[in-house]
Amino acid sequence: MKHTPLLSTIQSRMNHAAKTPFLAGSGRLLSLFMGLGLLLMGCSAPEAEVATLDLNNPTWERQYDDSTSFFIGIHAVDDQTVWAAGSAGRVVRTVDGGSTWKTMFVPGADSVQFRDVHAFGSDVAYVLSIGNGTDSRIYKTTDGGDTWNMSFQNQDQNAFFDCFSFWDANTGFAFSDSFEGEFTLIKTTDGGDSWSRIDPALVPDARAGEGAFAASGTCVMTAPDGLGWFSTGASAVDTRVIRTQDFGATWSEALTPIESKTSSQGISNISVLDANHIAVMGGDYTQRDSIYQNVAVSLDGGASWEFANSAPIGGAVYGSAYVPGTSTLTLVGVAPTGSAYSTDNGQTWNRMGDDNFWTVSFVSADAGWAAGPGGVSKVKNGTASTH
Numbered sequence: 001m002k003h004t005p006l007l008s009t010i011q012s013r014m015n016h017a018a019k020t021p022f023l024a025g026s027g028r029l030l031s032l033f034m035g036l037g038l039l040l041m042g043c044s045a046p047e048a049e050v051a052t053l054d055l056n057n058p059t060w061e062r063q064y065d066d067s068t069s070f071f072i073g074i075h076a077v078d079d080q081t082v083w084a085a086g087s088a089g090r091v092v093r094t095v096d097g098g099s100t101w102k103t104m105f106v107p108g109a110d111s112v113q114f115r116d117v118h119a120f121g122s123d124v125a126y127v128l129s130i131g132n133g134t135d136s137r138i139y140k141t142t143d144g145g146d147t148w149n150m151s152f153q154n155q156d157q158n159a160f161f162d163c164f165s166f167w168d169a170n171t172g173f174a175f176s177d178s179f180e181g182e183f184t185l186i187k188t189t190d191g192g193d194s195w196s197r198i199d200p201a202l203v204p205d206a207r208a209g210e211g212a213f214a215a216s217g218t219c220v221m222t223a224p225d226g227l228g229w230f231s232t233g234a235s236a237v238d239t240r241v242i243r244t245q246d247f248g249a250t251w252s253e254a255l256t257p258i259e260s261k262t263s264s265q266g267i268s269n270i271s272v273l274d275a276n277h278i279a280v281m282g283g284d285y286t287q288r289d290s291i292y293q294n295v296a297v298s299l300d301g302g303a304s305w306e307f308a309n310s311a312p313i314g315g316a317v318y319g320s321a322y323v324p325g326t327s328t329l330t331l332v333g334v335a336p337t338g339s340a341y342s343t344d345n346g347q348t349w350n351r352m353g354d355d356n357f358w359t360v361s362f363v364s365a366d367a368g369w370a371a372g373p374g375g376v377s378k379v380k381n382g383t384a385s386t387h
Contacts, residue, residue: 052327053365055341056382060355063098063369064376071371073116073127073163073217074359079367084359084376085114085127085217093145095122098369098378104145112137116163116217118172126151126192128164128174130214136161138174140192151192159184162214163230165222173198173248175220175230177211185230187248204242204253207235209263213285216319216334216359218269221278229302231280233258233266241270241280243302256296256305258282265292265316271331273322278302279346281333283316288337290314295333295346308346313337319359319370326365334360334370 064084071086082098085091089109092101106114112129119125123144129137136154141147154161158179166172170191176184183206185198211234212219222228226247232240239260242253258280260266265284272278276299283292294317295308311317314337323330329345334357340349355370355377362368368379 052325053381054326054328055323055330055332055343055365055379058341058352058365058382059380060339060353060357060370060377061380062375062377063094064092064101064371065374066103067374069375070113070373071376072215072358073114074361074369074371074376075117075119075125075217076361076363076367076369077119077121079363081119081122082361082369082376083117083119083125084369084371085117086371087113089114091117091125091127091145092376093119093122093125097367098376101376102145104148106139106148108150109137109139109148111135115214116220118164118166120166120169124169126164126166126172128161128217130160130162132160133157136176138164138192138195151188152186152195156184160211162212163217163220165220165228167222167224167226167228167247171247172222173220173228175212177234178206178209181205181208183210183230183242185248198248202249203251204240206232207237210235210237213266213268213282213316213318215268215285215316218271218319218321218359219267221270221272223272223275225275227275227301229270229272229278231256231267231270231282233260233268233282234263235260235266236262239266239280239282241267241278241298241302241305245301252303254298254303254305256280257307258294258296259292262286268316268318269320271320271322273324273329276301277322277329277345279308279320279322279331280305281311281317281320283313285316285318288315292316295331297346308342309348311340311342311346311349312351313340319357321360321362321368323362323365323368330365332360332362332368332370334358334372336372339370 116128138152164174182200267282339352357370357372
């Protein structure tokens with residue numbers, strides 16, 4: 001049993017009493033100490049069981065509804081603060097769990113599509129737009145979206161940036177599809193004030209046509225202590241997860257069993273629970289009536305991969321997320337053809353609904369959001385279970 005500071009003090013005095021003639025002769029005093037100690041020990045509360053909230057027959061409930069919107073990136077910072085970004089320069093944010101949403105349009109970005117967003121609380125956020133040449137951009141706000149500054153604008157006509165992720169508010173990297181056998185990765189260490197290319201000699205060479213699918217803003221992921229990953233597809237050869245363990249100073253590759261037989265097939269997203277548990281999902285986005293072997297998992301941080309069972313989602317799984325804080329390894333996948341969840345790391349799956357979602361982000365079983373054409377929805381979960 002863990003001792004409180006008071007009980008430890010009493011026991012210390014009891015030990016001292018046994019060694020001190022005056023106190024040893026004072027039976028009443030010693031008995032008093034012993035009695036008080038036993039009373040405190042008897043009154044100590046047992047350790048409480050920790051209530052773990054698991055997904056229990058979850059569904060989706062629309063929170064932000066606008067038929068003109070189209071969201072492709074989402075980031076739930078915590079159970080109150082969520083950012084989503086999409087077409088026509090639109091960004092939305094809630095700071096009250098989705099009860100109200102602030103709509104923003106980034107100046108000068110009305111002609112581009114935001115495909116990724118990464119936020120640090122209610123004020124600081126980055127958004128990334130896709131496209132050839134100068135359409136690939138990164139914008140940053142430090143005042144909750146009231147103003148935006150362009151952090152990066154691509155000048156390489158052969159680059160097409162898909163997604164990014166950050167280790168902290170100052171340090172992150174972005175990924176572009178390959179050109180002539182090399183990936184383009186850029187990194188910032190000063191909060192986006194400057195970006196520089198990671199030496200391509202440090203990164204495994206690319207297959208012809210190999211890149212990522214900018215479907216949900218999750219082809220790049222980061223984790224504490226310099227861990228980072230990006231996933232690939234479209235090579236018509238194979239798929240890979242390429243990872244760093246030192247903030248991008250070195251990189252290593254691992255093949256995954258998800259197939260890429262055509263330029264429309266491969267991995268669409270990465271989900272990271274912790275340094276060991278990672279999942280990738282994909283498929284072929286042109287074949288919505290077909291269900292592929294679309295889920296692979298790693299138990300060693302991405303060094304090796306094995307198939308899980310297929311999520312019941314046609315075409316390609318566009319976005320996915322682990323659900324933190326659950327009693328079992330829980331995954332959610334979303335796509336234009338519907339959504340599904342697994343509570344055993346992809347071994348079995350259940351449908352969540354037919355909603356058209358492109359992107360998803362969870363912070364707990366009752367705080368998860370998905371977005372796509374028309375708006376943003378929050379998970380509506382069942383009851384808590386105690387473990």
